[in-house]
Amino acid sequence: MVMAGQRRPMGPGQAGFWRSRQGLLVLPPLIFYLLVYIYPLSRLWAWSFFDQHFTLEFYRELFDEPAYFKALTNTLEISFLAAALSLMLGYPMAYLMATTSPRARNVLMAFVLIPFWTSILVRTFAWIVILGKNGLVNHLLGRLGLIDEPAKLLFNMTSVQIGMVHVLLPFMVFPLYGVMSRIDPSLVRVARSLGASPRRAFLRVFLPLSLPGIGAGCVITFLLAVGFYVTPALLGGQGEITLVMLIDMMVNTLLNWGLAATLGIVLLVVVGIIFAVFSSLLGVERVTGK
Amino acid sequence: MESEKIGVFRVVLWVIGILVSVFLVAPIIIVMITSLNEMPYMEFPPHRLSLRWYRNFFTSPHWFEPALLSVRVAFATAVSAAFLGTLAAIGIGRGQFRFRRALEMFFVSPLVVPVVVLALGLYLLFSSLHVLGTPLALYLGHTVIATPLVIVIVLAAVRTADPEMELAARSLGAGYMSALWHVTIPIIRPAILSGTAFAFLISFDEVIIAIFLGGPDATTLPKRMWETIRFEIDPTLTAISSLLTCVAVLILVGAEGVRRTFQGRSAR
Numbered sequence: 001m002v003m004a005g006q007r008r009p010m011g012p013g014q015a016g017f018w019r020s021r022q023g024l025l026v027l028p029p030l031i032f033y034l035l036v037y038i039y040p041l042s043r044l045w046a047w048s049f050f051d052q053h054f055t056l057e058f059y060r061e062l063f064d065e066p067a068y069f070k071a072l073t074n075t076l077e078i079s080f081l082a083a084a085l086s087l088m089l090g091y092p093m094a095y096l097m098a099t100t101s102p103r104a105r106n107v108l109m110a111f112v113l114i115p116f117w118t119s120i121l122v123r124t125f126a127w128i129v130i131l132g133k134n135g136l137v138n139h140l141l142g143r144l145g146l147i148d149e150p151a152k153l154l155f156n157m158t159s160v161q162i163g164m165v166h167v168l169l170p171f172m173v174f175p176l177y178g179v180m181s182r183i184d185p186s187l188v189r190v191a192r193s194l195g196a197s198p199r200r201a202f203l204r205v206f207l208p209l210s211l212p213g214i215g216a217g218c219v220i221t222f223l224l225a226v227g228f229y230v231t232p233a234l235l236g237g238q239g240e241i242t243l244v245m246l247i248d249m250m251v252n253t254l255l256n257w258g259l260a261a262t263l264g265i266v267l268l269v270v271v272g273i274i275f276a277v278f279s280s281l282l283g284v285e286r287v288t289g290k
Numbered sequence: 291m292e293s294e295k296i297g298v299f300r301v302v303l304w305v306i307g308i309l310v311s312v313f314l315v316a317p318i319i320i321v322m323i324t325s326l327n328e329m330p331y332m333e334f335p336p337h338r339l340s341l342r343w344y345r346n347f348f349t350s351p352h353w354f355e356p357a358l359l360s361v362r363v364a365f366a367t368a369v370s371a372a373f374l375g376t377l378a379a380i381g382i383g384r385g386q387f388r389f390r391r392a393l394e395m396f397f398v399s400p401l402v403v404p405v406v407v408l409a410l411g412l413y414l415l416f417s418s419l420h421v422l423g424t425p426l427a428l429y430l431g432h433t434v435i436a437t438p439l440v441i442v443i444v445l446a447a448v449r450t451a452d453p454e455m456e457l458a459a460r461s462l463g464a465g466y467m468s469a470l471w472h473v474t475i476p477i478i479r480p481a482i483l484s485g486t487a488f489a490f491l492i493s494f495d496e497v498i499i500a501i502f503l504g505g506p507d508a509t510t511l512p513k514r515m516w517e518t519i520r521f522e523i524d525p526t527l528t529a530i531s532s533l534l535t536c537v538a539v540l541i542l543v544g545a546e547g548v549r550r551t552f553q554g555r556s557a558r
Contacts, residue, residue: 021466023385026393029378029437037400037434040411047414089310096307111311117488117538118318119495121512122531125519126317129324129332129528136320136334169314198296220402227404229498234519244406251410251502261414264407271402 041268047261058262068246068263072270075242078157078232079225082164083172086221087214089165090172094213097173098180116170124234127163128154155237163231168224172217179213180206215282223271243267318535325528332525343529353514353526360494360511363425367432367493372486374433375440380474382441383448384456394445398438405435409502416503423505431503432493439492440485447481448474480552484545491541495534 048058062068097108115123130136131153138150153159183206191201229244236245243263250260320334325343327336347353382394400408412431416422455477459469475482500513511530518524 021385023381023387023390025377026381026385026397029374029381029397029441030393032374032433032437033397036412036430037408040408040415041403043414044407044411089306089313092303092306093310096303108307108311111315113542114535114539115314115318117491117542118535119497119512119531119538121495121497121515121519122321122534123317125515125527125531126321128519128523129321129334130317132332132523134331134333139334166314166317169310198299223402227406229404229406230516244404247406247410251413257414260410264410267404268407271404275402 044261044264047258048265051258058258061259062262062266067241071241071243071246072266074240075226075244075270078160078164078240078242079222079228082161082168082225083218083222085161085165086168086172087218090169090176090217091210091214093169094173094176094180097177098183099185112170112173115166120167120230123166124163124231127159127166127235131159131162154235157236157240159235160232160240163235164225164228167228167231168221171220171224175216175220176210176213179216180210183209212282215278219275219278219282223274226271226274227267243270318531321528322532322535325525325532327525327528330525332523332528343526344533346526347529347533350526353511353530356509356511356514359425359508363428363432363510364490364493366429367436368486368490370429370433371436371440371489372482375437375485375489376444376475376478376482378437378441379444379448379478380470383445384453384474394441397441400434401438401442405496405498406502408434409499412499413502422503423507425508427503428500428508428510429493431499432496435496435499436489436492440482440489443485443488444478444481447478451477480549483548487541487545491538494537 049055051057093108093112097105100108128135132138133150133152133154135153137153138147141147141151187209188201188205191205192198196204227244228242229248232242232245233248243266247260247263247267250256250263324332324334324336326339326341327333328338328340328342329336347357378397382390382397409431412427412434413422416427416430421427451474456469456473459473460466464472495512496510497512497516500510501516504510504513511534515527515530518527
């Protein structure tokens with residue numbers, strides 16, 4: 001073992017050399033990603049093209065059957081609605097957090113963080129407890145004499161949207177709050193002192209400055225919503241089939257792995273396109289928050 | 291007149307804020323209260339209180355064994371994700387090579403890939419390797435989805451840490467590994483710790499990979515809960531839900547505590 005003091009101090013050239021070597025640290029994670037992330041996805045891709053030998057049969061099946069296309073548009077509609085609702089609820093919440101006292105902000109932040117880190121399964125189950133046949137809402141409505149028999153509140157589009165927005169809302173609030181908290185409040189004050197009404201100051205100064213947060217929040221919630229599995233499966237009915245539900249059906253009931261793989265690739269491509277479109281509209285930095 | 295308008299605006303804003311908070315938190319609290327119910331069905335508000343569903347969870351192997359498996363898988367996932375994520379974060383934050391930006395995007399990309407798609411791919415791969423239905427399969431799958439989060443958290447810390455500190459250590463004769471271990475790692479340690487905690491939580495709560503890759507032999511707690519919710523509603527679920535929420539809150543508070551402690555120390 002050589003003592004530290006005996007080593008030759010290094011010059012600036014060596015510093016550059018060592019700095020460049022630090023990049024080698026990415027190799028172990030890179031290898032792990034290639035083996036357990038990229039390789040399985042490429043297997044999936046291969047499965048969508050092979051049935052004994054190369055075939056486009058699965059893709060043709062997807063395009064020929066209108067039900068599959070309907071699943072795609074359903075997925076996009078549901079995800080769009082969920083993202084829009086999250087924005088409507090999340091924007092005022094984030095605005096409040098960004099403009100109130102630090103103490104109130106911490107409390108509100110805790111209200112967003114606690115559900116955010118609570119298991120999705122727990123939160124979905126909670127809605128079953130609340131909206132179920134013997135659930136809290138039916139109990140209250142019955143007590144008030146508004147209904148004679150329990151209303152069917154579960155297993156429809158409304159319950160899916162409630163469950164999805166509950167899961168997505170924190171993903172909307174965080175980027176919104178991140179951007180809003182960095183908006184200089186004196187800008188709004190200047191607008192006000194120059195004669196702008198509060199509404200005008202908000203619409204012309206604050207809202208445009210918060211647009212990056214809106215963009216980032218909408219992309220994240222929309223992308224997550226497209227891939228949702230647990231919430232639609234537990235709270236949804238059979239009426240509105242989504243891509244993910246189709247995949248689930250192919251795997252668990254029809255055992256059609258080729259078609260499942262093809263649907264998986266379609267889902268991946270949809271997510272990729274959404275991400276690419278939004279990031280070129282908003283700039284990658286704004287979408288990824290850096 | 292104007293200030294009156296602003297007053298009304300603030301009131302409306304607070305009403306919305308409180309309603310949103312209730313929407314977010316009330317379901318969890320309602321489940322917690324329901325879990326104290328004594329009846330063999332779920333009742334809110336409970337008429338008679340008891341802890342029987344908690345006792346049921348801790349004494350029945352039907353629930354407790356999956357919970358133990360979940361802890362084991364989550365522990366292995368947290369350690370591996372912390373290791374891989376920290377290496378990636380230091381490599382990207384300190385290394386100087388081309389395509390660093392692209393590599394960073396690649397490393398965090400599993401965050402936006404639908405987990406169903408990843409689970410499908412892993413299913414096809416693992417079934418040919420005969421590891422389907424083993425804890426190993428779950429551990430590998432969970433590590434893929436937990437590592438990006440560690441990278442995001444640790445990379446933020448690496449970027450704010452002063453690179454001149456390492457250079458100083460190096461110029462004073464510290465070896466490369468020594469500078470990394472004694473200077474860089476201690477600076478970013480709070481971020482690594484909270485990244486590890488969140489990686490643990492992600493694996494512990496994960497459902498989709500557990501369903502697709504677990505099979506009958508490797509059933510985690512979320513998988514058992516999933517099956518139970520789908521086929522019968524068992525009030526034990528309310529007790530488990532409350533416990534899981536408490537675990538999440540404890541980890542959250544712990545990670546925040548670690549961050550504050552270290553911040554306080556460096557401020558002194």
